[in-house]
Amino acid sequence: MTFTLHDYQIDIVNKARKEIAKGNKGVLIQSPPGSGKSVIIAEIIKNATQRKNDVLFLVHRKELAEQIEGTLRFHGADMNYVQILTVIKAANRLSVIKRPRIIVTDESHHSKAVTYKKIYDYFTDSIHLGFTATPWRMSGEGFTDQYDSAIFGHSVDWLINNKKLAPFKYLSVKLINDKKLKKSSTDYSNKSIDDAFEKGIYGDVVENYIKHANGQRAILYAHKVEASQEFADEFKSKGIKAVHADADTPKREREKIMQDFRDGTIQILCNVDLISEGFDVPDCTCVIMARPTQSLVLYMQQSMRSMRYKPDKLATIIDHVGNYARFGLPNQEHDWERYFKGGWKKKRGQIIDDDAPKLKDCENCFAIFDSKENGRTCPHCGYEQPLSESELEHIQAELQVIEPFQIDYTLINYANKDKSELETLEDHYLFAKAKNMKESWIKFAYMPAKSWSWPQFHSELKPLKQKYNY
Incomplete structure (x- = not known):
C-alpha cells in the first residue's frame, strides 16, 4: 500500500529525522489543524516499523485508539510493532508494556499532566515525538522540560494559499462596547476585551444559520450538554435535521449519527467538546461556535473544523460568542516558538469555560476527566477548576463579516x-x-x-x- 505525502509533510518528516540524528531524545512537531498531522505521524511510524522499531502511541481519549489504528494500517505501518494505548491505561501497565524505541504522543499539549510524565520518566531511553497544532498552555508553562527541540509547520495562511486548507468567511458580532476597550502597549488588553463582550450568545443561532449557511452541513459547539440538546431541538423546530451527541452517546449510536451526517441525512451536529481534538468526523463546511473559551487549543480545533480542503470550498465560521476577539481569526499568526519555550503569563480577566456536567477539560493540563466523580479537582494534575456559570444569556445582535486583523x-x-x-x-x-x-x-x-x-x-x-x- 502506498500513499503520497505533500512536499510540506515530507519536509516535516525529514526535519524530525534530522533532529533525532542530532541526538535529541524529544522532538515536538507543530502543524495547524487540518494540515494532515495524522498522515505525517503514520509516515514516521511506518518508517520506524520497517526498521523493526517498537512504537508506543499514546492517546488521551479511548475513542481515538481504534480510529488511529485504522489510519496507521491504511498507511502501511506494521502493527506488530505498534502499541496504541490511552495514557491512563499505559501509566497503569508500565511493567508489562514492551519497551518502546519511540513514544508518539498525539495532541501533545496534554503531555504536561502527571500521567504522561510518569510514562516518560519510566521509559527514559525512548525517543519521544509529540504532535500538536497548538503547543500552548493557559498557565504559560512551556515544553522544553519534555522536548529538546521543536519543528514548526507552515502557517494557516500558507496552507490556504497553497490549497491545503479551505479559505473561510468569519461571521461574528463587532465589539459592542468600544468605550470599555483599553490599549496595552501593542493591542487591546485582554481584560478590556472580555469587559467589552458581555458573556453571552450573540444573535439567534438558528436564524443566522439559515441566513448565512442554509443547507450546509454544520457542527455546533455548545457550552454544556443541555444547551447542545436545546439547540438541536430549535433547529428541528424549524424543519432542519439536527442531532445532539456527547461522550455518553453509545458508540453504535454515535457511529450511526456520523454516517447520517456524512450522508447528509443530518445537517447540524450539536455537541460540547466531543468533536474536537483528533476526532474523526465527516467533512463539514460550517462551524457554529456557541461556546466561549479562553483556550487557544479549543478555539483553533473548533473554529478550523470546517476548513479541511476541497476544491472550490469556502468554509463558514459563525462565532456567536466573540472568541475571535481573544485569539484573532483562524489565520492569525502565533508565536509558537515562544509558547513552546514558555514564560509568557496568563492574562487576567479570562472567561471561564463552561462544560458538560460530567466530562470536563482541565484548564491546566487539558486532560479530560469525570467531574461527577472528581468534582472540580483534576485527577491528573491536581488543579482545581474555577467555578463555572450554568447559563449564557442570549443577546440580540447583528452578525457581520469579520475582517482579518494582525497582532504584532x-x-x-x-x-x-x-x-x-x-x-x-x-x-x-x-x-x-x-x-x-x-x-x-x-x-x-x-x-x-x-x-x-x-x-x-x-x-x-x-x-x-x-x-x-x-
Whole structure:
C-alpha cells in the first residue's frame, strides 16, 4: 500500500529525522489543524516499523485508539510493532508494556499532566515525538522540560494559499462596547476585551444559520450538554435535521449519527467538546461556535473544523460568542516558538469555560476527566477548576463579516524580555518601543551608543525605524 505525502509533510518528516540524528531524545512537531498531522505521524511510524522499531502511541481519549489504528494500517505501518494505548491505561501497565524505541504522543499539549510524565520518566531511553497544532498552555508553562527541540509547520495562511486548507468567511458580532476597550502597549488588553463582550450568545443561532449557511452541513459547539440538546431541538423546530451527541452517546449510536451526517441525512451536529481534538468526523463546511473559551487549543480545533480542503470550498465560521476577539481569526499568526519555550503569563480577566456536567477539560493540563466523580479537582494534575456559570444569556445582535486583523508579536516578545537579555541596538530599539520608552533611553542603555553624537545616534536608528515602521 502506498500513499503520497505533500512536499510540506515530507519536509516535516525529514526535519524530525534530522533532529533525532542530532541526538535529541524529544522532538515536538507543530502543524495547524487540518494540515494532515495524522498522515505525517503514520509516515514516521511506518518508517520506524520497517526498521523493526517498537512504537508506543499514546492517546488521551479511548475513542481515538481504534480510529488511529485504522489510519496507521491504511498507511502501511506494521502493527506488530505498534502499541496504541490511552495514557491512563499505559501509566497503569508500565511493567508489562514492551519497551518502546519511540513514544508518539498525539495532541501533545496534554503531555504536561502527571500521567504522561510518569510514562516518560519510566521509559527514559525512548525517543519521544509529540504532535500538536497548538503547543500552548493557559498557565504559560512551556515544553522544553519534555522536548529538546521543536519543528514548526507552515502557517494557516500558507496552507490556504497553497490549497491545503479551505479559505473561510468569519461571521461574528463587532465589539459592542468600544468605550470599555483599553490599549496595552501593542493591542487591546485582554481584560478590556472580555469587559467589552458581555458573556453571552450573540444573535439567534438558528436564524443566522439559515441566513448565512442554509443547507450546509454544520457542527455546533455548545457550552454544556443541555444547551447542545436545546439547540438541536430549535433547529428541528424549524424543519432542519439536527442531532445532539456527547461522550455518553453509545458508540453504535454515535457511529450511526456520523454516517447520517456524512450522508447528509443530518445537517447540524450539536455537541460540547466531543468533536474536537483528533476526532474523526465527516467533512463539514460550517462551524457554529456557541461556546466561549479562553483556550487557544479549543478555539483553533473548533473554529478550523470546517476548513479541511476541497476544491472550490469556502468554509463558514459563525462565532456567536466573540472568541475571535481573544485569539484573532483562524489565520492569525502565533508565536509558537515562544509558547513552546514558555514564560509568557496568563492574562487576567479570562472567561471561564463552561462544560458538560460530567466530562470536563482541565484548564491546566487539558486532560479530560469525570467531574461527577472528581468534582472540580483534576485527577491528573491536581488543579482545581474555577467555578463555572450554568447559563449564557442570549443577546440580540447583528452578525457581520469579520475582517482579518494582525497582532504584532515582535513587540509582544520584547515586552516580556528583561533588560539583561538585550544585546544589539535593534534589541534595545524594540524593547524601548514595546515598553513605550523614549528613544533617548536607548542612547544611554546601549553601551556603544554612549560615545555617539546625537546626529550619529539618530542616523543609526533610522534604518530600524524604516524596517519596523514604528
